Amino acid sequence: MKMLTRRGTRDDATARATAGAERWSLVALLVAVVSLATIHIHAQAPGISLFTTQVPIASTSTLAWELGTRLTADVPGRVIGIRFYKWPGDPGPHVGHLWSASGVLRAEVPFDHETAAGWQQQLLVVPIVMAAGASWTVSVNAVEDAHFAVSPGGLAAGLITGPLVTTPTGGASIQAPGRFPLTRSAHNYFRDVVFLPDVVIASGTITIAPDPAAPGGFTATLNGFAAGPYTLSLSLTNAAGMITTTARAISMPLPSTDKAPE
Numbered sequence: 001m002k003m004l005t006r007r008g009t010r011d012d013a014t015a016r017a018t019a020g021a022e023r024w025s026l027v028a029l030l031v032a033v034v035s036l037a038t039i040h041i042h043a044q045a046p047g048i049s050l051f052t053t054q055v056p057i058a059s060t061s062t063l064a065w066e067l068g069t070r071l072t073a074d075v076p077g078r079v080i081g082i083r084f085y086k087w088p089g090d091p092g093p094h095v096g097h098l099w100s101a102s103g104v105l106r107a108e109v110p111f112d113h114e115t116a117a118g119w120q121q122q123l124l125v126v127p128i129v130m131a132a133g134a135s136w137t138v139s140v141n142a143v144e145d146a147h148f149a150v151s152p153g154g155l156a157a158g159l160i161t162g163p164l165v166t167t168p169t170g171g172a173s174i175q176a177p178g179r180f181p182l183t184r185s186a187h188n189y190f191r192d193v194v195f196l197p198d199v200v201i202a203s204g205t206i207t208i209a210p211d212p213a214a215p216g217g218f219t220a221t222l223n224g225f226a227a228g229p230y231t232l233s234l235s236l237t238n239a240a241g242m243i244t245t246t247a248r249a250i251s252m253p254l255p256s257t258d259k260a261p262e
Contacts, residue, residue, distance in 0.1 A: 047080060047081065047194040047195060047196055048161065048162045048163065048164060048194070048195045048196075048197065049083060049161070049164070049192045049193065049194055049195070050069065050071055050159060050161050050164045050166060050192050050193070051083075051085075051159075051161070051188075051190060051192050052161060054151060054154065054188065054190070055151070056085050056087065056149035056150055056151050056154075056188070056190050057149075057150065057151065057152075058087045058088075058089070058147040058148070058149065058150075059147065059148055059149075059150045060145075060146070060147050060148075061142070061144070061145075061146075061148070062144060062145055063144055063175050064141065064142065064143055064144040064175070064176075064177045065141065065142040065148070065173055065174065065175055065176075065177065066097070066139050066140075066141050066142075066173065066174050066176060066177050066178060066179055066180075066181045067139060067140065067141075067142055067148065067150075067171075067172070067173050067181065067189035067191055068097075068099075068137045068138055068139030068140070068171075068172035068173070068181040068189060068191045069137065069138055069139075069155075069166055069170055069171065069172065069188070069189065069190075069191045069192060070135060070136070070137045070166060070167065070169075070170045070171075070172050070184070071135075071136060071137075071138065071164055071165060071166045071170065071193070072133055072134060072135050072136070072164075072165050072166075073130050073132060073133075073134075073163045073164055073165070073195060073197075074132060074133070074163040074164075074165065075132050075163045075197050075198065076129075076130065076131055076132045076197075076198045077129075077130050077163070077195055077196050077197040077198045078127035078128060078129055078130060078195070078196050078198070079098055079107070079124065079127060079128045079130050079136070079138075079193045079194065079195055079196075080123055080124055080127045080194050080195070080196050081121055081122060081123040081124055081193065081194035082096030082097075082098065082107075082109060082121070082122055082124070082138055082140065082191075082192070082193060082194070083119055083120065083121045083122075083191075083192040083193065083194060084096070084111075084119075084120055084140040084149075084190055084191050084192065085118065085119055085120075085149040085190035086114060086115070086116075086117050086118060086119075086120050086149070087117060087147040087148055087149045088116060088117040088147065089146060089147040090142065090143070090146045090147050090148055090149075091143065091146060092111065092114060092143065093110065093111070093143075094110070094111040094114065094120070094140050094141055095108060095109070095110050095111070095140065095141055095177075095178065096108070096109045096110075096111065096122055096138070096139070096140045096191075097138070097139045097140070097178070098124075098128055098136060098137075098138055098193070099136065099137040099138075099139065099180050099181075100134075100135075100136065101134065101135040101136065101137075103180035103182075105180070106128050106136075107124050107126070107128050109122050109123075109124055109125070110122070111140075121194065123194070127196070130195065136193075137172050137180070137181060138191050138192060138193045139172060139180075139181050139191055140191050141177035141178060142177075143177075148189070149189070149190045150187055150188065150189055150190070151187065151188040151190070152186075152187055153186045153187065154171075154186070154187060154188030155167070155168060155169070155170045155171055155185075155186045155187065155188045156168050156186040158170070162197075163195070163197055164193075164195055168186055169184040169185060169186060170184075170186075170188075171184065171185040171186060171187035171188060171189055172184060172185075172189075173185065173187075173189065
């Protein structure tokens with residue numbers, strides 16, 4: 001169990017906020033409202049993608065394609081972005097699509113600010129809820145007379161990365177950009193998602209109390225967290241366990257050591 005304890009005053013918190021320590025600007029806000037509160041924190045895993053160290057080769061086609069990957073997730077969550085591996089000589093433009101199992105288009109996003117090669121990622125304007133066990137297809141177009149990344153038979157054994165799963169026929173393609181890729185194969189076209197699980201992976205509390213040694217000051221103690229970093233969402237509850245109207249939500253990293261920030 002990790003415990004971080006910090007003493008300070010409201011002025012001290014404000015000064016630290018000016019220096020970039022969002023942690024203490026939040027604490028200052030809470031102290032201004034209540035003298036004792038417990039903030040319950042739920043930490044969430046960083047975005048997860050199916051492909052990690054796989055290496056593509058180039059394929060060239062005189063035709064334009066929509067290439068994709070069929071996948072499921074073992075846990076509920078949200079698709080927050082689309083990725084694809086760009087081979088040199090693939091000029092674009094590229095548009096990512098997310099499809100339901102029946103071929104209903106759930107999200108579409110153009111790729112902005114692409115680099116010359118390598119993984120490209122574009123976040124969705126609105127994350128898409130992904131139920132556990134549901135089948136989805138993520139796809140990105142490939143323009144005519146250009147190279148695109150592929151690993152022939154690369155999905156023949158299927159692939160599991162965390163909660164994300166694809167089958168030996170997880171490759172998907174169609175010779176019509178922007179259309180649902182119906183043809184299934186074992187080819188890996190390096191089309192991927194950024195998936196944010198809904199499963200809480202860590203939790204703990206911050207207790208804020210008056211500091212007897214420093215009138216007008218406070219002590220903030222973090223309890224119950226393993227080493228981070230995590231992205232944390234905070235909400236303030238009153239003694240009855242109800243979220244108060246003074247609650248504010250921010251995101252901040254939890255330090256990966258048990259040393260309080262200076």
